Amino acid sequence: MIDFDYIIVSPVRNEAEYIQRTIESVLAQTILPKQWIIVNDGSTDATGRIIDEAAKRYSWIKAVHRQDRGIRVAGGGVMEAFYAGLKLLGNEQWKYLVKLDGDVTF
16 A cells, blocks of 8 residues: 655745635645645735634644745745744654645646
């Protein structure tokens, strides 16, 4: 049997227009992740509220909020947010790690 033990980390910023569809895409999967950490990287739109609602409904979704740094940091900002989410895993065991953008559906 194939082991699909996986975790998702999603750094998001101002994705209110898309993040709900991304959440619905993950929820529609046959094999759900062990944990999904969605890191709100200082959004100024409704992104934070949307991911908080998802985290309230599903115990395996965690919403993390970072303070707005006031400027966009292309590339490096996304990785800072990703690593902030990854740090929360601590000693949690996983076989696969997925970085999923907040504007992706599948």
